[in-house]
Amino acid sequence: MKSLRSQLPPLTALTVFEAASRFSSFTRAAEELGVTQAAVSRQIHLLEEDFGFPLFTRLHRQVILTDKGKALSAAASDAFNLLAEAVTDLRRDASSDELTISATIAFSHFWLMPRISEFSRHYPYINLRIVTQDNMPNLQRGEVDVAIRFGNGMWPDGHAEPLFEDEVFPICSPEYAGTDGRIKTPADLTSYSLISNETDDPMWTGWNEWLSSFSIVVPKKTRGLRCSFYTEAIYAALNGQGIALGWTHLVEDLLRQGRLVRLTDAAIKPRGAYFVVVPTRQRSKEAANLFVKWLQIVSQEPK
Structure with a gap:
């Protein structure tokens, strides 16, 4: 030969x-x-x-x-x-042991940052860089090693693996929950101050979609606070400004700590889910593979 x-x-x-x-x-x-x-x-x-x-x-x-x-x-x-x-x-x-991770502001703030220290304890030699922005960076540019995204899992710049689905339900501070009487049904919510946030994401669930799913006609004029970001809406709820929509995996820590309370059992599932995404046209770093495996394990842990 x-x-x-x-x-x-x-x-x-x-x-x-x-x-x-x-x-x-x-x-x-x-x-x-x-x-x-x-x-x-x-x-x-x-x-x-x-x-x-x-x-x-x-x-x-x-x-x-x-x-x-x-x-x-x-x-x-x-x-x-x-x-x-x-x-x-x-x-x-x-030449580099840095791992760059992209996530939305809300996901990074409420879910990733409270847990990321566990990954660092397991892999102290990996330097982490967290890029928080609601606009998705293009993974083919090589600036991001791993992205955590919400959507349908179909992105042309990367291969997506599912992490978890979510539920959306009304939440507020314990103090606000006890101010004007007990809320028993979704229809009762329209009488209260509803906190919302601006977004260009068509898969994001806002108050109009949430209430409409229970056949509730949304009043043309409702009381409430409108914020630029979901993080601001949650902090407004924490400070007793009114009722916000809680996404299970984003507010689970705040609910467990008793800083927020769930108002009703009513909930809807949004159209998308959370995925971890890696670039398709370049070989993944070993650090990225380790992070994806860790993320998949942590995301399945009971709440």
Whole structure:
């Protein structure tokens, strides 16, 4: 059986050929490689001798790939790109032990940050960087290693694994719950101050959708506070400003601590769920794999 090396043409010549075919120019290839045009011509000639057929058609001021040259160019380009990606990933792993995690402001604030110290205790050598923003970063840009997202799990820039679904129900502070009498049904809520937040996410459940799911006509004018972010709405509820919608996994700690109370058993399931997402076009860091496994275990722990 022939060795792999014996089946390949001279690698130096192949490197020169890849540059020349990409630029369709010996001169520009020489500039990129830091050699003379004569050196490029010599390497291409050696390669053509090795194959036994021409790879370029030489014209007066340009070179054009032959059909066989085009086939070799495509193969060489794919091979060099694959090798470059692997080298980049290996260098990134060797030079950096930082793991960048993206999450929404609410998820990071109420769920991730109270638990992330457990991951650090297990893997103290991994430096964490948390990027909190409600606009989803594109994972293909290489700026984020792992993202936690809410949605349908279909994102073109990454592979998604489910974490958990959620429920949405009305919550408020214990003090506010005892001010105006007992709330027994969803319809009773319209008489109270309802705290909402602005969002562009079509899968986010607001008061109109929540009340409508119980066939309750939402009054045109309702009392309440409107906030820019969900975190602000929750803090307004904590401070007795009114009633907000609680998402199970975002407010579970506050409910357990008694800082918020659930007002009714009525709840709805939003259309989306939480997912952990990793880029699809690059090799995952080992730290990212460890974080995903930890996240999947923690997310299934009983509340």
